[in-house]
Amino acid sequence: MSDFWAAPPAGQRFELRNARLLDVAGGGYFDSNVRLIVQDGQILAMPGLPGQPAEIAVDRAMDLGGRAVLPGLFNTHAHLEFKHPTALLSPLDLLLTRLYAARQTARGLADCLLHGVTYVRDTLCNDLRPNRRWAERIQRGELPGPRLAQSVLVAPPGGAFTQSISPFFNLAALVLGQAKPPYNHPNAGAVLCPPDATAAQARAAVDRAIDERRAQTIKFYDQEEFMPFYCPGARVLNAVQLSAAADQARRRGIPSTLHHASLAAFRRGVAAGVTSLAHLPIDAPLTEADVLACQRAGCILEPTLTIAYFYSWRMPAAPWNDHPNFLRLSELRRRTWDALIEEFCIPPWAASRRRMLRQAQAGQLHVMGVRVSRLFRYWGPLISLGVENLARLYAAGAPIACGNDVGANSASEAMIQLELSLLDLCLGWSPAERLRAATLHSARALGVDDRFASLSPGKAADLLVLDGDPLRQPDLLGGRAAALWLGGRLVVNNLVK
Numbered sequence: 438m439s440d441f442w443a444a445p446p447a448g449q450r451f452e453l454r455n456a457r458l459l460d461v462a463g464g465g466y467f468d469s470n471v472r473l474i475v476q477d478g479q480i481l482a483m484p485g486l487p488g489q490p491a492e493i494a495v496d497r498a499m500d501l502g503g504r505a506v507l508p509g510l511f512n513t514h515a516h517l518e519f520k521h522p523t524a525l526l527s528p529l530d531l532l533l534t535r536l537y538a539a540r541q542t543a544r545g546l547a548d549c550l551l552h553g554v555t556y557v558r559d560t561l562c563n564d565l566r567p568n569r570r571w572a573e574r575i576q577r578g579e580l581p582g583p584r585l586a587q588s589v590l591v592a593p594p595g596g597a598f599t600q601s602i603s604p605f606f607n608l609a610a611l612v613l614g615q616a617k618p619p620y621n622h623p624n625a626g627a628v629l630c631p632p633d634a635t636a637a638q639a640r641a642a643v644d645r646a647i648d649e650r651r652a653q654t655i656k657f658y659d660q661e662e663f664m665p666f667y668c669p670g671a672r673v674l675n676a677v678q679l680s681a682a683a684d685q686a687r688r689r690g691i692p693s694t695l696h697h698a699s700l701a702a703f704r705r706g707v708a709a710g711v712t713s714l715a716h717l718p719i720d721a722p723l724t725e726a727d728v729l730a731c732q733r734a735g736c737i738l739e740p741t742l743t744i745a746y747f748y749s750w751r752m753p754a755a756p757w758n759d760h761p762n763f764l765r766l767s768e769l770r771r772r773t774w775d776a777l778i779e780e781f782c783i784p785p786w787a788a789s790r791r792r793m794l795r796q797a798q799a800g801q802l803h804v805m806g807v808r809v810s811r812l813f814r815y816w817g818p819l820i821s822l823g824v825e826n827l828a829r830l831y832a833a834g835a836p837i838a839c840g841n842d843v844g845a846n847s848a849s850e851a852m853i854q855l856e857l858s859l860l861d862l863c864l865g866w867s868p869a870e871r872l873r874a875a876t877l878h879s880a881r882a883l884g885v886d887d888r889f890a891s892l893s894p895g896k897a898a899d900l901l902v903l904d905g906d907p908l909r910q911p912d913l914l915g916g917r918a919a920a921l922w923l924g925g926r927l928v929v930n931n932l933v934k
Contacts (some may be wrong), residue, residue, distance in 0.1 A: 444926040445496070451474045452498040452539040453900070458483075458509040460892045464506075464758040464869030465908070472508065473897040478925035482894050484927050489894065495614055501932070504919055505906060507872070508890050509555025509583075509899035511879030512737055512853050514696075514715060516570060516844025517542050517585075518562040522789035523847060524747055525796050526804050529790070537785045542781050544581030545843070546571065548851035550928050553918040557850050558586040558696060560656050560715065561598065562626040565589075581928060583850075584899075586883055588651035588694065590627040591642045591682055593634075594620070597671040599627050623649055634673060634833070635682035640649050641684040654883060655686045655693040657711065659702035664687055667815045680821070683709040692884035694739065698815070698823075703727065705735065713737040713838060713882040716744070717823035719816070728833045736835070737882045738826050742839035742859035746770065746886040748796045748816035755814070757821035761891050765862050770794070781849035790847060817871050824863045831864055838879040854915025861911065868911040875914055898925040901934070 445451055452474045458467040460715040471485035474493055480558070484491050522530050549557060559568050568587055575582040592599045599620065618625045628650065630642040646652040659673045674682065679695075686693040692712035697703050700721040706714050707730050714736050745766060749757065757763045778790045802813050831837060841856040843849045848855065857871050880890030889897050903919035907913045921929035 440446075444478075445475075446925075447477060449497070450474055450481060450493070450495040452495040453506060454455070454500050455908075456501040456506045456778070456902075457503060457504055458892055459505060459872070459907070460842045461508060461872055462482075463759050464867070464872070467892070473607050473892065475687055475922070475925050478898055480892065480894050480898050483892065488818070489868075490592050500684075501902060503902045506892070507901050507907065508876050508892060508896075509901050509921070509923065510581075510839070510853060510875045510915065511547070511883070511890065512554055512557045512840055512843070512850055513713070513882050514560050514741055514840025515557050515839045515850050515881045516561055516840045517568050517843070517850070518564070519844035521807075521847070522786035523793040524804075525793050525802065526655070526722050527789075528805065531805075533789065537783060538862060541664070541783050541786060543580060543582075545768050545850040546575070546580065548781055548849055549583040550581050550921055551918060552851045552854070552915055553903075553921055554583055554853060554888060554915070555899040555901070555921070555923055556584045556586070556874045556880070556883070556885070558588060558654060559724045560654075560840075561590055561658075561696075562587075563624055567625045570865075583923070586653040586885075587651070588654040588656040589646040589647055590649045590656045590658060591630055591639075591674075592627055592658050593632045593672040593674060593678075594629050595632070595672040596658055596672075597662060598658050599629060600663055611629065625650070630674065630678060630682070632785075633679050638676055639678040639681040640685035643691075645680050647686075647689055647691055650689065652714075655682070655691055655705055657682065657706075658694045659695055659699075660703060661699075661814065665812065666809065667811045673702070673705075676708065677709075677820070679705055683711045684714075690884070692882060694882065697742060698819075700727070702904075704730070705729050708827065710734050711736060712884070713739050715726045715739045715840070715842075716741050717819060718826050719818040719823040721827050722822065723826045725756040728829050728835075730831050731830060731835060737838050737878055738827065738830060739838045739840045739882060740837050740860065741840055741842040741856070742819070742863065743843075743856050744819040744825070744846055744854070746847040746859060747848070748813055749820040750800075750802070750813055752800065752810065752813060752817060755817055760821040762820045762824050762863055766859070769858070769862060774814070777852065777855065783850055789838070793847070807822055820863075827866060831866070835877040836881065837866075837870070837874045838882040839875045840882075854912065858912065859912055863889065868908045871911050871914060874909060896924050 574580040599747040694713045695706040697712045700718045703718040874888040880886035900922040
């Protein structure tokens with residue numbers, strides 16, 4: 438492990454030579470004369486750029502043989518705690534969850550580095566302590582993995598994710614090994630905001646999430662259906678509370694993200710000015726006024742189309758059954774399902790993942806023997822109406838970030854190539870925009886674009902090397918890295934065979 442996490446001694450400088458350095462913002466390459474020099478985990482200088490020194494002495498150099506160098510990639514939407522072998526759980530799958538969930542998480546974190554992902558945000562968890570332990574193990578060099586950022590939920594009691602912790606829930610959590618401490622516990626992943634909270638009380642809830650729970654981003658949950666069976670009746674923050682909470686996060690320098698899947702929730706999030714909108718409106722089409730309001734608010738989109746990969750299936754009389762996007766999705770699943778299992782899934786879970794495809798294609802949407810068509814009918818329109826709404830927002834210039842909602846589905850933290858491919862399948866966007874989604878736009882959603890996500894002096898030396906040209910071969914993004922530096926440490930090296 439010490440070789441894997443090797444880092445230059447403090448103060449030592451190294452240079453990457455004979456490399457094609459990507460200008461993420463500009464969507465092209467820097468001049469071939471530009472070089473990149475790293476010291477103490479940061480990009481020290483880029484000789485050849487205006488205002489940069491012409492020459493700087495270095496202690497060592499690496500010739501990259503003309504390969505592309507770009508900033509590390511992001512996954513803005515993950516749930517490390519919620520791991521299951523399949524969305525269609527059987528009694529055996531419950532046992533597999535308890536036995537192997539931690540192993541799958543460790544595999545996913547290590548795979549992030551192998552696929553160039555250097556920054557992952559956990560957007561929601563029951564208990565903050567397990568995620569903190571993952572982060573601490575990575576920082577100590579005990580476990581390969583990316584940088585981790587943690588969101589804390591601010592929500593009213595009786596919300597979609599803040600329902601009463603019943604004896605049944607505690608029993609299920611015990612079986613799965615996913616405990617949920619009381620909401621007033623300092624390590625709970627959610628801070629409760631009173632149902633009748635004033636604006637001041639909503640702001641206080643955000644302060645508590647930041648000061649007591651150490652939130653790096655704030656999560657809001659605007660869904661009026663309870664998890665996991667999507668029965669109606671869940672509370673949400675009202676417009677005044679949400680606006681005050683989002684504003685308090687801004688004042689504290691903390692970004693916010695809103696879980697939403699309805700037009701009404703989209704409108705509340707845009708009006709409140711949340712930093713990013715997780716998912717898409719899937720119950721009604723956006724109007725021109727909605728698109729304009731989102732444009733003016735500057736909200737970043739996190740479409741999480743990977744949800745559609747696992748939850749949009751042919752169903753009786755479903756309006757998306759013959760939609761062009763659904764047909765393309767079905768073909769993509771046919772070509773990629775087994776390959777993704779092989780690449781990202783631990784062996785004990787592989788059979789369950791393969792079984793899910795057969796069951797879902799046959800319409801056998803059962804969890805523990807109970808038909809759960811409500812769940813799949815809820816998310817099914819993501820691939821049709823949701824993508825149509827996304828296309829309107831994208832055409833208006835809305836920035837798109839890259840998050841795949843792993844944990845809510847059966848993806849991996851490292852599986853951002855799939856998310857980017859789904860966006861490409863539905864939008865037909867340019868390779869340069871695909872690159873910005875996985876870097877700059879995602880870093881903005883997490884409030885860290887001043888320190889990450891582009892090649893610039895003073896930014897972190899999270900550097901991804903690829904065999905090939907991602908501007909001509911966009912599928913390289915999220916594929917296997919030729920090399921990767923994380924904070925100036927060479928953590929992946931496939932340059933020498």
